[in-house]
Amino acid sequence: MDSMKASSRSKARSEGSVTVHDIAAKLGVSAMTVSRALSGNGTVAKETRAKVLAAAEAMAYVPNLSAKVLKNARTQVLGMLVSETRSPHIAQVISAVSQCAVRAGQDLVIFLVADEPGVESPRVLKLLGSGICDGLIVAVPKATKNTLDAIARGNIPAVLINYGKGGVQLPVVKGDNYDGARQAVQHLLDLGHRRVAFVAGSTFSGQSPERQRGYSDCLIEAGLEIDPTLIVQGEFHPAQGYEQTLALLSLAKPPTAIFAANDEMAIGVLDAVRVRGLKIPEDVSVVGFDDIPAASFVPPGLTTVRQPLEDIAQTAVSSVLNQLDTRAKDVRRVEFPSRLIVRGSTAPPAVARDLSGRNRKKN
Amino acid sequence: MDSMKASSRSKARSEGSVTVHDIAAKLGVSAMTVSRALSGNGTVAKETRAKVLAAAEAMAYVPNLSAKVLKNARTQVLGMLVSETRSPHIAQVISAVSQCAVRAGQDLVIFLVADEPGVESPRVLKLLGSGICDGLIVAVPKATKNTLDAIARGNIPAVLINYGKGGVQLPVVKGDNYDGARQAVQHLLDLGHRRVAFVAGSTFSGQSPERQRGYSDCLIEAGLEIDPTLIVQGEFHPAQGYEQTLALLSLAKPPTAIFAANDEMAIGVLDAVRVRGLKIPEDVSVVGFDDIPAASFVPPGLTTVRQPLEDIAQTAVSSVLNQLDTRAKDVRRVEFPSRLIVRGSTAPPAVARDLSGRNRKKN
DNA sequence: CTGAAAGCGCTAACAG
DNA sequence: CTGTTAGCGCTTTCAG
Numbered sequence: 001m002d003s004m005k006a007s008s009r010s011k012a013r014s015e016g017s018v019t020v021h022d023i024a025a026k027l028g029v030s031a032m033t034v035s036r037a038l039s040g041n042g043t044v045a046k047e048t049r050a051k052v053l054a055a056a057e058a059m060a061y062v063p064n065l066s067a068k069v070l071k072n073a074r075t076q077v078l079g080m081l082v083s084e085t086r087s088p089h090i091a092q093v094i095s096a097v098s099q100c101a102v103r104a105g106q107d108l109v110i111f112l113v114a115d116e117p118g119v120e121s122p123r124v125l126k127l128l129g130s131g132i133c134d135g136l137i138v139a140v141p142k143a144t145k146n147t148l149d150a151i152a153r154g155n156i157p158a159v160l161i162n163y164g165k166g167g168v169q170l171p172v173v174k175g176d177n178y179d180g181a182r183q184a185v186q187h188l189l190d191l192g193h194r195r196v197a198f199v200a201g202s203t204f205s206g207q208s209p210e211r212q213r214g215y216s217d218c219l220i221e222a223g224l225e226i227d228p229t230l231i232v233q234g235e236f237h238p239a240q241g242y243e244q245t246l247a248l249l250s251l252a253k254p255p256t257a258i259f260a261a262n263d264e265m266a267i268g269v270l271d272a273v274r275v276r277g278l279k280i281p282e283d284v285s286v287v288g289f290d291d292i293p294a295a296s297f298v299p300p301g302l303t304t305v306r307q308p309l310e311d312i313a314q315t316a317v318s319s320v321l322n323q324l325d326t327r328a329k330d331v332r333r334v335e336f337p338s339r340l341i342v343r344g345s346t347a348p349p350a351v352a353r354d355l356s357g358r359n360r361k362k363n
Numbered sequence: 364m365d366s367m368k369a370s371s372r373s374k375a376r377s378e379g380s381v382t383v384h385d386i387a388a389k390l391g392v393s394a395m396t397v398s399r400a401l402s403g404n405g406t407v408a409k410e411t412r413a414k415v416l417a418a419a420e421a422m423a424y425v426p427n428l429s430a431k432v433l434k435n436a437r438t439q440v441l442g443m444l445v446s447e448t449r450s451p452h453i454a455q456v457i458s459a460v461s462q463c464a465v466r467a468g469q470d471l472v473i474f475l476v477a478d479e480p481g482v483e484s485p486r487v488l489k490l491l492g493s494g495i496c497d498g499l500i501v502a503v504p505k506a507t508k509n510t511l512d513a514i515a516r517g518n519i520p521a522v523l524i525n526y527g528k529g530g531v532q533l534p535v536v537k538g539d540n541y542d543g544a545r546q547a548v549q550h551l552l553d554l555g556h557r558r559v560a561f562v563a564g565s566t567f568s569g570q571s572p573e574r575q576r577g578y579s580d581c582l583i584e585a586g587l588e589i590d591p592t593l594i595v596q597g598e599f600h601p602a603q604g605y606e607q608t609l610a611l612l613s614l615a616k617p618p619t620a621i622f623a624a625n626d627e628m629a630i631g632v633l634d635a636v637r638v639r640g641l642k643i644p645e646d647v648s649v650v651g652f653d654d655i656p657a658a659s660f661v662p663p664g665l666t667t668v669r670q671p672l673e674d675i676a677q678t679a680v681s682s683v684l685n686q687l688d689t690r691a692k693d694v695r696r697v698e699f700p701s702r703l704i705v706r707g708s709t710a711p712p713a714v715a716r717d718l719s720g721r722n723r724k725k726n
Numbered sequence: 727c728t729g730a731a732a733g734c735g736c737t738a739a740c741a742g
Numbered sequence: 743c744t745g746t747t748a749g750c751g752c753t754t755t756c757a758g
Contacts, residue, residue, distance in 0.1 A: 017518055019751055030729050035753060042753095043727055060516075065493030066429035067751035070734040077490070085457045086656065091449040098475045107490060110473035112461045127440070127470060130428030131735095132495055153423070155380055238660050271662050293449065294657070297601050299634050382735055393745050398737060405737095406743055430735035433750040494751095 018059045027055055038063070069131040077107045078320060079133035081124060083140040085112060087236070088292035089262065093139050093161060096313035104317055109133065113140065128154055135320035137161060138170075141205030157323030157330070159316045162307075164206020171323075171330040173316045175307025177207050177289075180338030181214025181259070184287045184305050187340055188257045189222050192348045193285060197230040197248050197255035199241055199265050208236075208261045211289060215259060230255055234265045241268025249276050249284075256284060256349035263288035263295045263304055270298060270345065281347035291341055301343030308336045381422045390418055401426070432494040440470045441683060442496035444487060446503040448475060450599070451655035452625065456502050456524060459676035467680055472496065476503065491517055498683035500524060501533075504568030520686030522679045522693070525670075527569020534693040536679045538670025540570050540652075543701030544577025544622070547650045547668050550703055551620045552585050555711045556648060560593040560611050560618035562604055562628050571599075571624045574652060578622060593618055597628045604631025612639050612647075619647060619712035626651035626658045626667055633661060633708065644710035654704055664706030671699045 020034040027034070029048065036042040037052035038061075044052070055061075065075055078101050084090050094110060101108040109132070113124050124147070128136060136158040138151065143163065151158050152169045160172045188196050198215045201208035216226055229251060234240030241260050245268065248255055258273075260266035266288030273284045280286060280300060288295060291306035319330050383397040390397070392411065399405035400415035401424075407415070418424075428438055441464050447453050457473060464471040472495070476487050487510070491499060499514065499521040506526065514521050515532045523535045551559050561578045564571035579589055592614060597603030604623050608631065611618055621636075623629035629651030636647045643649060643663060651658060654669035682693050 020753095021751080031751085032730080032753080033728060035751095036728085039753080045727060048727085062488055062491075062493070064433075064751050065489070065495060066432035067734090068753080069429035070427075070433060070736090070751080071753050072734070073753070085448055085461075086451065086454040088449065088451070091454060094448045094475065108475060109490065110475060112457065112471060112473060125425055126428070127472065128425075130425070132428060150423075238657075242660075267657075268660065271660060274662060294601075294630075297605075297631065297634065299637060383737095384735080394735085395737075395746080396744060398735095399744085402737080408743060411743085427735050430750090431737085433735080433752090434737055435750070436737075 017064070018061045019064070020061075023052060023055050023059060023061060026059070027051055065132070074134050074324070075132060076105060077109060077133050078317070079128065079136045080108055080110045081113060081136065081138045081140050081143075082110060083113055083142060088264065088294060089290045090139060092290075092292065092309055093313065096309040097137055097139070097161075097316065100310075100313045100317040104321060106134075106317070106321070125150055125154075128156065134324055135159075137316050137320060138163070141207060142202070157320050159319045159330070161312060161316050162205075162207060164210055169329075169331060171319050172333045173312050173319065174333070174335055175309075175312060176335050176338045177210035178214040178217075180289065180305040180307070180340070181211040182218045183338070183340040184259055184289070184303075185215050185218040186222075187303070187342065187346065188259065188285060188287065189218070189224075191257075191285065191346060193257040194224060194349075195227070195230065195253065195255040195257070197232065197258045199232055199234045199244050199258060199260040199269065201234055201236040201261035201265065211261050234261065236262050236264060238264050238268035238271070241265030242272045243268075245269045245272035246276070249273070249278070257287070257346070258284060259287045261289055263290045263292045263302060266302055266304065266345075267294060267298055270302070281345050283350060285346040285349065287346060295341075296343065300345055303343045303346040304341050305338045306341050307338045311336050380427070381424045382427070383424075386415060386418050386422060386424060389422070390414055428495070437497050437687070438495060439468065440472060440496050441680070442491065442499045443471055443473045444476060444499065444501045444503050444506075445473060446476055446505060451627065451657060452653045453502060455653075455655065455672055456676065459672040460500055460502070460524075460679065463673075463676045463680040467684060469497075469680070469684070488513055488517075491519065497687055498522075500679050500683060501526070504570060505565070520683050520693070522682045524675060524679050525568075525570060527573055532692075532694060534682050535696045536675050536682065537696075537698055538672075538675060539698050539701045540573035541577040541580075543652065543668040543670070543703070544574040545581045546701070546703040547622055547652070547666075548578050548581040549585075550666070550705065550709065551622065551648060551650065552581070552587075554620075554648065554709060556620040557587060557712075558590070558593065558616065558618040558620070560595065560621045562595050562597045562607050562621060562623040562632065564597055564599040564624035564628065574624050597624065599625050599627060601627050601631035601634070604628030605635045606631075608632045608635035609639070612636070612641070620650070620709070621647060622650045624652055626653045626655045626665060629665055629667065629708075630657060630661055633665070644708050646713065648709040648712070650709060658704075659706065663708055666706045666709040667704050668701045669704050670701050674699050 020031045023034045024031040034052050037044045037049040069075055080097055082090055098108050111127055135156055139161040148168045158170055160170050162174045163172050200212055203209055232244040234244055258269050260269050266286055269286050273280055278284055288302050288304040291304045295302040295304045315334055323330050383394045386397045387394040397415050400407045400412040432438055443460055445453055461471050474490055498519055501521060502524040511531045521533055523533050525537045526535050563575055566572055595607040597607055621632050623632050629649055632649050636643055641647050651665050651667040654667045658665040658667045678697050686693050
């Protein structure tokens with residue numbers, strides 16, 4: 001009986017995992033030597049080190065992260081806050097950040113938080129204050145100021161991805177919304193469109209308003225008037241792109257081109273146009289934003305604006321690691337240019353084609 | 364100078380967060396009292412408790428999870444292992460599990476692991492062995508036996524979601540693939556289709572083979588022969604659905620209906636059919652699997668098979684929590700029935716319609 | 727090159 | 743009702 005107890009585990013731990021002490025005991029060295037051998041800090045005899053490594057391997061040793069945290073050691077774990085996994089664009093962002101983190105030798109854990117604006121997230125703060133993560137990457141478009149302030153006050157470095165609104169004491173890395181939108185609208189104007197509609201996303205993220213400004217400014221600078229009936233409101237989901245497009249196409253003077261604040265809504269737009277028996281791009285041109293995977297797949301290919309997600313993710317991860325290394329807060333706002341990707345969903349409008357035909361004859 | 368140092372923080376901690384000791388010091392009580400007041404375990408005078416709670420609130424106290432872990436306490440955090448966030452189906456699973464976890468008062472952290480089969484995941488084991496999570500929910504279709512064995516050997520309860528292959532000492536919760544596929548194919552047969560193609564997904568997950576068996580068995584029981592040229596291989600992505608459909612439609616005797624092993628491929632199938640100038644569902648019927656959000660959106664609506672993700676997620680979370688409470692390993696395999704969702708992408712084949720017309724006249 | 731001691735923040739267990 | 747002690751697994755510091 002006694003022997004059984006003794007043999008079960010050195011310290012009557014509740015069936016816990018192997019610790020440095022277990023390895024130390026087996027090898028007849030001290031725990032400290034094991035720690036040194038494993039971490040590479042300090043000096044250990046070659047032989048000893050080899051033995052330790054072998055034993056650790058054999059005993060399937062996994063260091064207890066929590067113990068490290070308690071010693072203020074780096075965990076090499078970054079946290080990422082997201083509000084939604086079902087959005088293809090967010091999924092791409094997650095994927096990009098994950099790859100960068102791994103390349104930088106960091107692990108990534110993702111926290112999914114409710115994205116209702118105004119809802120405080122004590123759950124989030126619990127995880128953050130808990131010391132698991134060295135740093136934090138926040139990709140929550142609808143994050144409230146309260147939550148962000150709490151993060152800024154927190155004692156781990158953080159960075160915001162694609163956060164459009166200002167007034168936060170945190171670094172921001174984002175793709176350009178304003179100029180991206182201008183490129184999209186300019187492309188449509190260049191094709192000859194004069195009635196261009198805009199399907200806005202929810203204003204909460206601050207991204208849609210920036211895209212809308214790009215849209216408006218571009219039209220105004222081209223000498224066109226902003227027609228309020230051509231600006232409709234969505235929520236970044238396909239359903240609203242669909243509904244609002246049906247409404248737009250029912251106008252007395254319907255648009256010849258529709259620019260949606262994101263690709264998901266643009267896909268809804270495509271469906272609605274076709275349901276009305278119109279052709280894309282012959283009858284209506286459509287442009288989206290984000291370049292989600294579906295954009296290149298949905299026929300006839302969605303013209304859209306791509307943000308350099310790899311650059312954004314890389315910069316975000318670097319910022320966090322840099323803040324960690326230098327212990328200095330980063331508050332830069334880095335913006336990467338977006339780029340128009342032209343596919344099959346845009347073409348000259350029927351009218352313009354007629355006109356250009358006539359013009360050509362006149363000239 | 365001295366006074367500054369002293370006032371900065373009781374124990375010269377590196378600008379760390381507030382601890383029970385900080386609260387205790389401020390209130391002139393012991394750390395233990397604070398701990399008791401906060402946790403609700405043990406007895407504390409009402410007044411004292413109120414004071415502690417107020418102070419904790421005011422000082423923005425966040426308990427250090429890692430310290431709890433070290434005491435073998437429950438963290439109320441569940442971990443979820445996923446290999447991919449960009450798949451709409453996985454995104455739905457994540458979302459469902461997250462909701463169930465929150466409802467059960469648990470936090471969820473998501474670990475994104477590379478999904479190349481055969482790649483061991485020491486990173487994963489690091490996080491798991493680190494003691495952050497009380498339990499683990501694994502939704503990694505391509506998980507290798509090695510990884511799963513490591514998880515099974517680990518000392519936290521785990522459960523597998525939608526893992527098709529057997530031989531693992533872990534509980535599995537899944538949607539029915541075999542019968543779901545049979546429903547899909549039977550639906551097509553009922554409509555009059557006789558040449559039904561199957562676009563398989565990668566075999567690694569074990570899900571696609573089950574769906575294929577359902578397909579084959581259903582055809583055979585209907586007295587039809589399996590035509591190997593109608594069974595093509597994909598990888599669960601739209602591109603392969605697209606490519607393989609182009610090939611299928613080029614056959615001497617092309618199929619009148621195509622059943623894809625998942626919705627993403629089915630969407631590629633739809634595109635390919637239309638690119639060939641054929642109509643859906645008049646010329647070709649299409650059925651998918653999973654009922655991703657896009658399925659109800661892509662015109663004319665994708666007929667597909669839906670798994671009860673909420674039930675699956677709920678059962679998975681319950682299993683983990685139950686294992687945690689009872690300290691007994693669960694090794695059940697729970698399967699939930701899948702359900703055919705009929706939308707616009709399926710209709711009788713042109714030939715059958717002719718036949719049925721003739722038949723009706725004859726009758 | 728190696729060991730012993732101490733303590734990170736928290737909480738069971740035992741005193742008051 | 744409250745305080746003291748001890749220890750979870752690890753690593754920093756100081757002694758061998």
